[in-house]
Amino acid sequence: MQVLYGRHHVRVFRFGLRLVRSEQVAEDLISEVFLDVWRQAGKFEGRSAVSTWLLAITRFKALTALRRRTDAELDDEAANAIEDASDDPEVAVQKKDTSNALRKCLNGLTAEHREIVDLVYYHEKSVEEVAEIVGIPENTVKTRLFYARKKLAELLKAAGVERGWP
């Protein structure tokens, strides 16, 4: 368990944090996720990668945690998570900092879009694996990411960033 924890806890934490947007809740999540894994190790069928299995459990736990919290809490924490020390997208663009603006806009995506972007780009999951983690058909995975990227382009455009697509 220590080896498994050592190898995967940071990615599980980051995936959870991007979903629940609270470090405290994300830390609670990882202990819940790995405790579940410890309890259910015999049920792991080896049909998918361990990381895919872990991310699917994390997602389920994160959504459960989100449902437990009141809307007011969520709004506050979401705002706190988005607000950070860096500039807002417009200011960032003025400073010619497109990367910073892009990161800001990635944070501005909906949870549904954020998770798919993270799973594909950061967690390097294939279409099939994302479908397994999120519990949606493979074609929906592809179209959802396309529309997440479109939304990102709109947010950037609103912030004055033109990237040549769409």
Place this chain on the structure above:
Amino acid sequence: MMATSKKILEREPSEIEMLLPWHAAGTLNARDSRRVEEALAGDPKLARQYAVIREEYAETIHLNESLGAPSTRAMQKLFMAIDAEPERKPHVSLNVAARFTGFFARLSPRTLAWSASLGALALLLQAGLIGAVLTNNRPASFETASLSTDETSDRDIGAITPPRALVRFAADARVADITVLLDKYQATIIGGDKGGLFRLQFGNRAMTKDEVSAMLGRLQREKIVSLAVATP
């Protein structure tokens, strides 16, 4: 310009276009990857979109990496919870299918390949033996009684049993090498793979103890043999 952008935003994406993010992340299978590369080579607009995706990919990684790591509190909480769990007995009754699959999963592809081939050889041998027995036992259409003075008694059968040995082949032994070795020693496989050991019979005549020991010595020195021991 705005109108063109809007038009692009409203149209349905093509299959290749939707695969671009996975191509950037390197998680496409070889076939799709080739399709995407071919499309990128012939479509400048698609290539431009791919450049944008590469930027998104890099920034998403940057953003996630900047999230840091959890404190040790999470780990302490986890291991305290595990300690508080009731003790579990080891799972002894693994299902047969899992053990079967596990056994084959542990074997290297080459070992699997030659084991399968040896299995086929053993089957052929068995088929040959059955065929021979059937042929020998076939009732004759016409027989006359006769007396032979040089017939061998059944009691002598044990004395002419050829030598046998249990042999384990090296893991990287190829079927072709094993076949050559069997020919060289005039050996046949008479028993299947039991823990990696094959039962071989040599020639068709009995050998003296010294002959058997010399032959086993030679066999043991063969590159593709890792073990050879005499067996009744």
